[in-house]
Amino acid sequence: MAAIPKDPDKSTVGVTSEESGPEVTESPEKTEEETEAPTPAAPRKKGSKPSLEVVRDVALNLDATGQKVTSSTLAKAFGVSDRTGARYLKMLAA
Secondary structure (H helix, E strand, O other): OOEOOOOOOOOOOEOOHHHHOOOOOOOOOOOHHHHHOOOOOOOOOOOOOOOHHHHHHHHHHHHHOOOOOOHHHHHHHHOOOHHHHHHHHHHHHO
8 A cells, every 4th residue: 555645745655664565685695506507618709619729628627627528518618509519529529
């Protein structure tokens, strides 16, 4: 219910604290999934693939953090599909 002003010359209507309900805040804690996900590599132009050196650096970083270097982990690191991650893995094998 809106609060009606006592002065009829004022035409504004406000909301009381009772009407707005309890204040909701988000928890600053991150879930396990958020903290373990690798950060995507530097943004690229859409449709451009990273150089072999960039893919190698990301693969070495994954390995250094104890993660297996797979098409899926490469895909997550670059923010691309698993199929594209498989192409990047193939680049490393060549």
